[in-house]
Amino acid sequence: MLRRLLGTDGPLLVPAIVIALVLGALASAFAAVAGWFDPGRLTPARMVDALGRRGGDPVGHRRNHAKGVCFTGSFAANGAGTDLSTAPMLAAGRYPVTGRFAIATGNPLAADGSARVRSMAVRIVAPDGQEWRSGMNTSPVFAVATPAAFFAMVQAAMIDPATGKPDPQAMPAFIATHPETGAFLAWARSAPWTASYADQAYYGLNAFILTDARGTGRPVRWSMRPETAAAAVAPDTIGADVLAGDLAERLARGPLRWTMVMTLGQPDDPTDDATRPWPAGRREVVVGTLVVDAAQDEAHGPCRDVNFDPTILPDGIALSDDPLLAARSASYATSFDRRIAEQVRR
Numbered sequence: 001m002l003r004r005l006l007g008t009d010g011p012l013l014v015p016a017i018v019i020a021l022v023l024g025a026l027a028s029a030f031a032a033v034a035g036w037f038d039p040g041r042l043t044p045a046r047m048v049d050a051l052g053r054r055g056g057d058p059v060g061h062r063r064n065h066a067k068g069v070c071f072t073g074s075f076a077a078n079g080a081g082t083d084l085s086t087a088p089m090l091a092a093g094r095y096p097v098t099g100r101f102a103i104a105t106g107n108p109l110a111a112d113g114s115a116r117v118r119s120m121a122v123r124i125v126a127p128d129g130q131e132w133r134s135g136m137n138t139s140p141v142f143a144v145a146t147p148a149a150f151f152a153m154v155q156a157a158m159i160d161p162a163t164g165k166p167d168p169q170a171m172p173a174f175i176a177t178h179p180e181t182g183a184f185l186a187w188a189r190s191a192p193w194t195a196s197y198a199d200q201a202y203y204g205l206n207a208f209i210l211t212d213a214r215g216t217g218r219p220v221r222w223s224m225r226p227e228t229a230a231a232a233v234a235p236d237t238i239g240a241d242v243l244a245g246d247l248a249e250r251l252a253r254g255p256l257r258w259t260m261v262m263t264l265g266q267p268d269d270p271t272d273d274a275t276r277p278w279p280a281g282r283r284e285v286v287v288g289t290l291v292v293d294a295a296q297d298e299a300h301g302p303c304r305d306v307n308f309d310p311t312i313l314p315d316g317i318a319l320s321d322d323p324l325l326a327a328r329s330a331s332y333a334t335s336f337d338r339r340i341a342e343q344v345r346r
């Protein structure tokens with residue numbers, strides 16, 4: 001019957017059609033398992049769309065931490081990290097750094113005092129070309145533990161086009177249903193505000209795994225502790241555009257320094273939940289000093305076209321099981337692709 005329908009080429013076409021049907025069925029099964037047919041699936045595009053709808057015009061800018069300033073400097077490793085990891089930039093020596101300070105906002109023109117969280121991002125390059133990229137925040141814990149909860153939090157902050165403001169009920173409702181935000185909110189309520197990037201500590205928040213020369217892995221969370229003493233100010237006295245100017249003024253007087261600290265986790269410490277602090281008293285190893293020499297406007301500076309994807313790591317530092325890391329990588333790539341294309345069009 002089939003052969004009659006297919007005419008004289010039937011004998012050759014039958015196996016081809018069978019193969020095509022089998023491949024089609026496999027592709028459909030794959031797409032279904034991957035969630036491609038599910039319109040509610042959380043994709044990097046949906047995440048980045050939502051991040052870009054929190055006020056201001058994000059076109060050409062990072063969709064999160066949208067307002068910032070580039071810096072350059074070096075990482076002076078003291079060698080203490082070599083007992084913990086084979087990462088080449090932990091061997092005693094000095095390695096070039098490109099970085100960026102920013103405020104955690106979706107609006108590239110946001111007032112500096114409007115964002116509770118500030119950030120430092122670094123790219124440290126080893127002589128063999130390996131890179132260590134890291135984005136760190138001023139809060140010692142993150143607000144949420146999963147990509148889905150992060151998306152829900154961002155949605156609660158999205159601007160309603162009808163009112164020009166977020167739904168006033170949305171964030172309280174989000175917080176009420178996400179008790180894991182507690183430690184972050186306690187920090188946000190109590191930590192002093194300052195008018196400088198220079199006097200802040202920055203925390204990597206996600207856990208990573210350091211691997212030593214014997215192949216032994218240890219969980220770690222890292223942070224940058226400032227040499228500059230914090231000067232607390234009332235939040236409503238922070239000018240709209242003071243942070244970049246303060247940085248430039250300080251750097252005109254000399255470099256700024258941060259000590260890099262590795263906090264080592266114990267076996268029961270959570271590596272998959274950035275909302276939960278590790279118990280106090282965990283072993284800390286100072287592995288070196290970040291020296292910031294100069295700052296540059298981000299529109300033309302060396303950090304503009306860097307994607308500070310936290311999954312770009314050298315040998316000797318690996319990802320943990322924290323689900324935020326893969327979501328960060330995918331969303332940063334989408335944000336990067338958009339802003340680079342938009343800059344070309346501008």
Ligand code: HEM
Pocket residue numbers: 047048051061062063064065068100101102119120121134135136137142146147150203204205206274306307308324327328331332335336339
């Ligand atoms: C699922 C969770 C997260 C998502 C979806 C997300 C998303 C984003 C996106 C899209 C950007 C802009 C990237 C670019 O265009 O280059 C960004 C920037 C940034 N994020 Fe996240 N983020 C998440 C979690 C975190 C966490 C846990 C931290 C802190 C450790 C963090 C710290 C930063 C920093 C420091 C920047 C600015 C990097 C720079 O200066 O270029 N993010 N985030």
